[in-house]
Amino acid sequence: MSGFTHNTTSSFAALIRLLKYARGYRRQIIAATICSTINKLFDIAPEILIGVAIDVVVNQEQSFVAGLGFETAREQIAILAILTFFIWAGESVFEYLFQILWRNLAQRLQSDLRQDAYEHAQRLDMSFFEARSSGQLVATMNDDVNQLERFLDGGANAMIQVMVTVVAVGAVFFVLSPLIALLAFTPIPLIIWGAFYFQRKAGPLYADVREKVGDLSSRLANNLGGIATIKSFTAEQREAQRLKASSEAYVEANRRAIRISSAFIPVIRMAILAGFLATFTVGGMMALEGTLNVGAYGVLVFLTQRLLWPLTGLAEVIDLFERAMASTRRILDLLAEPVHVDDEGGKLLETPVKGDVRFEKVSFYYPSGVAGIRDIDLHVPAGDTLALVGATGSGKSTLIKLLLRFYDPVHGHILIDEQPIQSVSLQSLRGAIGLVSQDVYLFDGSIRDNLAYGDPNAPESAIIDAAKTAEAWAFIEMLPEGLNTQVGERGIRLSGGQRQRLSLARALLKNPPILVLDEATSAVDNETEASIQRSLRRIGHNRTVIMIAHRLSTIVDADAIAVVEGGRIIESGTHQQLLERDGIYAAQWRVQTGQA
Template sequence: MDNAQSSWQALLRLLRYARGYRRRIAAAVACSTVNKLFDIAPEILIGIAIDVVVNREDSFVASLGLTEPGQQIAALAVLTFFIWAGESLFEYAYMLLWRNLAQRLQADLRQDAYEHLQRQEMAFFERRSTGDLVAVLNDDVNQLERFLDGGANDLVQVLVTVLAVGGVFFLLSPLIALLAFTPVPLIVWGAFFFQRRAAPRYNAVRAQVGALANRLANNIGGMATIKSFTAEGREAERLRAESEAYVAANRQAIAVSSAFIPVIRMAILSGFLLTFTVGGFQVLNGQLNVGAYGVLVFLTQRLLWPLTGLAQTIDLFERAMASTRRILDLMAIPVGAAAGGDRRLPEPVRGEVSFETVTFRYPESGAGVAGVSLHLPAGRTLALVGATGSGKSTLVKLLLRFQVPDAGRILIDGVPVETLTLDSLRGAIGLVSQDVFLFEGSIRDNIAYGRPDADDADIERAARQAEAWEFIERLPHGLDTAVGERGVRLSGGQRQRLSLARALLKDPPILVLDEATSAVDNETEAAIQRSLAHLSHDRTVIVIAHRLSTIVGADEIVVLEAGRIAERGDHASLLARNGLYAAQWRVQTGGAAEMEAHSAAR
């Protein structure tokens, strides 16, 4: 697609998005127009003043009824005052309108883009880099704001200048009008020529912004790993390479945009010289009034010199349209099949879960599950075990509709999950994962995340159930203690207990523990196990665990291998079978003696 066409199409897409702002845009354009008309009026008044001084009673103003030269000058002075006052008033008005429009539009655009992102399925975020998404929502939106702050007004005023000044020129001297406007087509052609050359370069700049943001986000998030491997120098060099690539991309765009002004300046000079010389000879020959000549000379500058700023305006425009394309393209990505239905779970939710011949494969790796059928009665505990990549976490993602099955279906209380609203589905499930995410804020804010209206008594009760209250009480600020970004000010075990408290405060009928104790110490694991033993009553619990000692009491244990069910049963029956589960039990516990005891008991 032609880049110039692409930029204008991006502008049209933006205008379609901003149709709710049409009145504000129209008001801003009107104020810019009136301001520019007032702005060019003083040059006309100067020519009229020269005409008054030279021709006195025979001047243009005299023909309007003011025959005395003194009266003419006084009238021009009063008119000049009101013109300057009007220009100032409408300059204030257009700046207010354009800048407030820029702020409102960028805020709404960012909000709409973010809300659209939130509706995407989790697979979308696995494909896209965080840094690139942040760059779109932040830097690209800000780039559009910068254009609306000044560039939009400049475009309007350049157009008004050409039309208004052109009308005065043709009224006073069609010949000089043609001569003065001779370079205008060249200037406009040059603007679009440079725009076409600049557009792909600014696309590259915006892409490099995303890459640079992604590098920064990754490095800051992985700072502990960088330091542990003493890789600071290596990562600094990688960042320098990304920064230099950004500089190089900008350099190419700057090289094009910077060449515009010198070229256009020479075109402007030719138009001014033609007006100056031809008009001067016409005055000397009596073909042109001296006042009109003054108007033409001054207006030639007023017409042509602002066109040198067209380069900067085009520069802002191209940057903004490159950003606009990225923003609107992001918002145009359709929401995947993981979007919810329109049904809600019947109250009260019992928590019965069924997987019926569920199959799902990740496109990139081919891993997943195949033909898995499970039935978990309400109030029972199901444990999923198996090697990494066997499909345990995949089943949880499918239950939460983070992913969508390729075949089969999943039901809660007999209702297919794809027919449920996501609010109803996920509101019935509490998830505690191995990778705990705490939001920057206080302990209170994080525990109450699922129930923002919870009072301190409810928060304390959930913290006690998760055996987190003891360490919270010891902190200087208690529940008001700041956890830091991603909870960095707390230990791993403390973060895990807060995550459990957060899920328990939500009080879901279905609780999912995705390896929730795999990264904690023995003391924290014992505390969490005591909590779960108490909380599993009258609640459906799905546990994914590597540590088999944590699931001995589960009602059913399912062993997955390569995405299929290899074994199922309770702890005792699986040990007696002496299969995969028993082998893993022996590795983890050295439980040969217990195995023999079970065999003897049989």
């Protein structure tokens, strides 16, 4: 995920990107901002009323309020009390409103971001997932999104209210005494400079924090997924130390960021003290000399604190902002990842799909430089069985990935029933293909849920028929809960052979015209292999089957066998033809049958 975290885009650029993403929520953002602004204006009003009250007590009939038509001091106090009530009530109402608006916006936006990121990730080609750990992706879609939510819950409102305070209080200051306003505002440039300085310093540090979170999540996911291997090698202590190292790296990254953000508060406090002392002393002298109204002096003193003390919280707000923008960059960078396998979307495979598969001069090379395939020509007539054999890494699985459009070929074309697969929708293409992989993945849930994964609305009779065809029904019936048996994460509660049979049944329930078996019997015992072979002989009728196999005994009945080596097809024919040719296939056959 280095492409996510080593982005040098500034935090404010990330904020602009976020606002562009959230343009559908523009009304909610504007409404929340207005409520935050009005709440803060109500919040600073009591300090002004205190100064006005002091003016009433000192000057009575000559006070500012008297000039508004309230002659007696009692009337003036009464009207100030009424104003105070409405101001406090208004502040409470708008605080309720801005909290509702910001928090609901945070919930809605984080949900949309997570959903959009997940749906976009599903459209990315397999090379994206092969180059990145699942832990990093989970951290981006979960922890990073939550970090942004925390900022929207409180940090956004805090930033807006600090700005409103500076503008509103500054306006009152310049009306009452331009000289004191200049003195009180003298620390503001230093505070703003400090904020931007610490922001620049903290930005890269928080990007590193997000990177370390991803590493830690990846380590946890890998270790929990591989717990059986860890136990079998008695590597618990070693893995605990490796996790501790990842955790300590995260702590250290946070420590560096905290050291920078924590230094901001003492600097701001000293700047605030300078502004407050200037107002306190100069204003006091002016009040004693009679050049400044006593009530105005009271307003200035109270508002100086209103103006400057909230700025101490700016460090915490900036800390939250930096963490959120570091997370935002990672989320939006994920959303910006290009989709290389485009889904044409509209055109469908012509039905009924016969299953005629053709590779024409197909070449493909992996971005990592791992060998791919070159100039592959293959034809599998509808209803035939093609077996692909060859050493690991020869290119067999690559052909399957290209057929399913996990990747697109660099050169050449792949056709099904004479239609180029790039011209049809991915749903139409993959809906016509059933895949049984060597690495069986069962979802945490019941056997029924896993079998019906390709067709959630399948009737129970169809589920049972598919299980019988795959020779899985016998062991399912023996389980106490039958189809309702929970398989556990990745099917951990079942044996390898049972998982393989369920995988085959799951593919068969789709009733695909093309069935792909990627070394489906390589990890099972002889009895299970024999049962799967019986299943294949039954399901191969009126269906195109493409199978990859290391055990040559499983493919002797195939209509055609292609030997792949170094990304090329070097031999092809039936089992008997290849034996008579006495090439690589025949040599491998002799080794596996003990004739060598």
